[in-house]
Amino acid sequence: MPSPALPDPLRGVLFDMDGVLIDSGRIWYDVLQRVVRDLGGPEVAYADFAATFGQGATADMRQFFEGLSRQAVTARYYEVFPDYLDGLRLMPGAVELLDALQHRGLARAVVTNTPRDLAGLMLGRFDLLQRFDTVVGSDEAPEKPAPDMIHLALGRLGLLPGEVVYVGDSASDRGATHAAGVFMFGLGHPAEVTISRLDELLPRLPGRV
Numbered sequence: 402m403p404s405p406a407l408p409d410p411l412r413g414v415l416f417d418m419d420g421v422l423i424d425s426g427r428i429w430y431d432v433l434q435r436v437v438r439d440l441g442g443p444e445v446a447y448a449d450f451a452a453t454f455g456q457g458a459t460a461d462m463r464q465f466f467e468g469l470s471r472q473a474v475t476a477r478y479y480e481v482f483p484d485y486l487d488g489l490r491l492m493p494g495a496v497e498l499l500d501a502l503q504h505r506g507l508a509r510a511v512v513t514n515t516p517r518d519l520a521g522l523m524l525g526r527f528d529l530l531q532r533f534d535t536v537v538g539s540d541e542a543p544e545k546p547a548p549d550m551i552h553l554a555l556g557r558l559g560l561l562p563g564e565v566v567y568v569g570d571s572a573s574d575r576g577a578t579h580a581a582g583v584f585m586f587g588l589g590h591p592a593e594v595t596i597s598r599l600d601e602l603l604p605r606l607p608g609r610v
Contacts, residue, residue, distance in 0.1 A: 413508030457544035494599035546576025
């Protein structure tokens with residue numbers, strides 16, 4: 402499948418959350434370690450976690466929780482996650498970018514492999530939730546790299562794949578956008594266009610700045 406073209410006109414921007422809008426890698430590792438320990442699993446090396454960060458709960462279950470109940474793991478995540486919210490950090494330029502996109506009249510959505518309720522907690526921590534038209538989490542559709550969550554977000558926004566771009570930072574994001582036919586900006590990750598900071602996105606979008 403050929404790479405999609407940059408939409409013009411552009412009608413919306415979709416975002417991954419972890420590592421794109423919110424710097425959350427370290428706390429997710431700490432939460433993972435605690436849940437693994439609480440459920441009697443083996444310790445996870447940070448390098449092993451970092452190499453697969455963002456892959457989604459299904460892959461995490463295979464890699465880190467083999468032989469354990471997904472229901473038990475999920476329940477424990479929900480129980481302990483609020484203890485770690487203070488460790489979250491907002492990615493530089495996130496608020497300014499979202500406000501600029503809103504000013505341009507562009508739709509905005511989060512498509513994340515984090516469950517919807519936990520994503521809401523994280524986004525709400527920085528008053529980001531109100532800056533999005535919709536948030537799609539991993540408990541609402543098959544996880545990235547499947548394209549289903551992107552299609553769900555597009556359906557809620559009333560937009561087509563060729564009318565939006567996606568900002569992501571992982572192989573799961575790349576797989577999902579490729580399957581959905583959506584142009585991707587990779588934040589420090591290979592994509593149609595790679596950027597190193599969020600403030601590099603706006604000047605690269607079609608239309609007025």
